[in-house]
Amino acid sequence: MQENSTKTPVGVKFTDLGLSEPLLKAVAGQGYETPTPIQAEAIPAVLAGRDVMAAAQTGTGKTAGFTLPLLHLLTEDRPLPRFSGHRPVRCLIVTPTRELAAQVEESVKTYGGHLPLRTAVVFGGVNIKPQINKLRHGVDILVATPGRLLDLYGQGAVRFDKLEALVLDEADRMLDMGFIHDIKKILAVLPKRRQNLMFSATFSEEIRELARGLVNDPIEISVSPRNTTVDTVSQLVYPVDKGRKTDLLTHLIVEEQWYQALVFTRTKHGANRLAQKLEKSGIGAIAIHGNKSQNARTRALADFKAGKTQILVATDIAARGLDINDLPHVVNFDLPNVPEDYVHRIGRTGRAGKEGQALSLVCAEESRMLRDIEKLIRKSVERRTVSGFEPLEELNVAHPGPKMGGGRPGGRPGGRPGGGGRRRSGNRNSRPQGGGNRQRRNNY
Template sequence: MSFDSLGLSKPLLDAVAAQGYDTPSPIQAKAIPVILEGKDIMAAAQTGTGKTAGFTLPLLELLSKGPKVRANQVRALVLTPTRELAAQVGESVSTYGKNMDLSSTVVFGGVKINPQMQKLRRGADVLVATPGRLLDLYQQNAFRFQQLEVIIFDEADRMLDMGFIHDIRKILALLPKQRQTLMFSATFSEEIRTLAKSLVKDPVEVSVTPPNATAKTVKQWIVPVDKSKKSGLLTQLIKDNDWQQVLVFSRTKHGANRLAKHLEQRKISAAAIHGNKSQGARTRALAEFKSGDVRVLVATDIAARGLDIDQLPQVVNFDLPNVAEDYVHRIGRTGRAGSTGQAVSLVCADEVGDLIGIERLTGQLLERKEVAGFEPSTQLPVTRDTRPLKAKKPKKPKSPRSEHKDGQRSSENARGNKPVGKNRRHTGGGTNKTSRRFSKPKAANSGNK
């Protein structure tokens, strides 16, 4: 199959060819025709398989055939959970739409709002936004939605997480009822799938991989280690293996700062990226990491959404995520677009419940490799049962959580910096007797102080 057979016009085909692509990825081949037919869609595919182009190309095609955008109006809205992902999607819209007479704007917090207001008052065919800043701009009459035709949720699982759902419902209440809704994500837990279906009309479900599957191009293993020795172990792994570009995941913002400082003190260039950093600092850290000036980028989950780094060879889970689905997103930063990568997790006894949840979610046992000098004082038990957990019914939304300074909901606080409910603490959606047996109540929250 070629892009020519998908129903795209010449301006788009020329833009695709200019990027060096001639064959659509599986998610693109399945999603593009459905979107061009005007149907709602829920599409799941692993990170790095071309999801962004999978909705950007047909969106531009549809908009090119419609009326011109009016002042203060938006024809298509793309919602993303993070600034970095918003910028990435905006770049994709500009790249593929360069031969078309369509306008696009990207808005997010952490930067001055006035320039964004001025751009929006001219109208935008495509608006890419984070929820908090979008609502701020709407409340200041920067734009309206009378002309809106399409809304897209990118990283839909995080967008529909309880840290965002209140803003999402506010936004949906502002939109015309006659619209097309597209949802794209690497993972759809059963809880999120149920919630998502309440927001779309008769969606076509498209999936090119088993639910919550990890890419075969990523080699995964874990290193059992005591919590107090993790920093030293990471330092040794980087030096012994001569890792030159490593993306490290920390559960908390303070932990990310502390680890970056630890590495710098040991002559390993490092930078932290998380929700408390200014947009300028986040942009600079990512640019230096991509260029090789920074060897290690330490990130929290919310900041890492949208980090598109070509040929990233190594991902390290310094802390396992509270929510098992986030493991799939994390290691999806490597092994992208057919390249290979490695993902290693440093696991201490306190994280056994999280490990069991991840292994049951992905349906695979992760190979254990101890490192000499860092053998753990407490051995990690082997997961006996990797059958997927039964889905729980979705909970009713709780009261809104606190916001970042930029007006964006803090899913990071919801997942990492504050203790979470024990049901999600261990399995990302369910509990099991094994996880409770190996996780002590006090230890479960020790990483959240």
């Protein structure tokens, strides 16, 4: 396995990477000249036909890191074959959530706008018939969530005998125990000869070992230390009793005049309950999670991006892949059961070199989770206690950092005014939530 871990060479531009003119035109149309580190490393590797395992934090441009070279290969090095019938799927991109699937397809359409390729996205939670009809007309690139993909394959709506490339996006989630059975079923129906690309923000050692069995002599790319957080995100822990988390969150939103924040809860019920309590306090909030319809989730996200909703409360599975420009605050109302999800969560802010703030409201019973997170990211997160919200039970973790007498967190990102999800099987803190694999397939 070849491993790369370098920074973008000084002066490298997209025009130096070997991409076709139509792709360079599309990139320039988006205002980009210089590739991000993950793009500078991944694009040449993919163009060379190599399998790739790439670890890059959210917000580093990893989606373009695989869409651009694959679009090039499908039109230049592997020209469009002449078929008498409909076009077969030549590239399959699998993502864990509907939102991420939609965003990846949008990226493919944006960069492939000057190319004669057909693209489709399929996911659960919506009528399957329009998806079947589109596939019958033929697509070159298919973006899909695993459950709906298997449903379509089972109905004979899609075939993969001409598949040339497979992408697993957010590979750590895709290969986690919650999705591994679906992924194995998908892999079993794909041709053995194909290019395999795995992109993710994090790769735990267990997942990395599993991934090595799915890729062939891959180039491994890491543009930052594994499982670390970006420097542009300031991280704070607020020790607080469990029953006072909502009051503390409300206090911070009001006192700091937050105009926008993404808040994570551990469960769907918790997301609904928190959003309702914030609404009763006069704070515009809405919850998104796997039980919400696709239309409801799309509307909620659109309202949040447009500034119509102040607080978006989400579970991990619903928020994966959300791309929100200039998001100033991410709040862990509940710490995640899986430490790697902390990295994914706070990666929603501080994107593209901009400053952001990640706050965690931590009660004593979450001390072990906090220790696991700090072990993963290899740093201790500063603690701050807000006057009037001092916890009765201290965290069982060593905690550097000052107390706050005035109850105001410092460092508003950007100089502007302030402004959980599916539990994985095998985790000692988790319990299966109703529906199991069948429910997940219906949603994703």
